[in-house]
Amino acid sequence: MQRLLLLLVCVGLCVGLKCKQCEEEGKKSTVTGGQYGIKTLLGCNTYYDEDGKFVADKCNTCTYTYQCSNGHSWSESEDCY
Numbered sequence: 001m002q003r004l005l006l007l008l009v010c011v012g013l014c015v016g017l018k019c020k021q022c023e024e025e026g027k028k029s030t031v032t033g034g035q036y037g038i039k040t041l042l043g044c045n046t047y048y049d050e051d052g053k054f055v056a057d058k059c060n061t062c063t064y065t066y067q068c069s070n071g072h073s074w075s076e077s078e079d080c081y
């Protein structure tokens with residue numbers, strides 16, 4: 001779970017996050033997020049490859065829900081562990 005939170009923080013910090021609807025309307029807003037749900041809950045395959053590198057298959061789908069200060073909300077899905 002900690003890993004998912006870190007991932008979420010990274011998504012916001014690394015890519016930047018703006019409300020698409022506000023952008024279209026030329027408005028400014030702040031975005032809050034952090035609510036995530038795992039659509040699937042599979043035991044993902046993890047192993048060490050020939051070079052000793054840790055490999056984890058992202059076999060689950062996570063959905064993140066965001067809200068902006070103008071009341072819009074949306075969600076994004078991505079592969080996760």
Ligand SMILES: [Zn+2]
Binds near residue numbers: 072
């Ligand atoms: Zn918005």
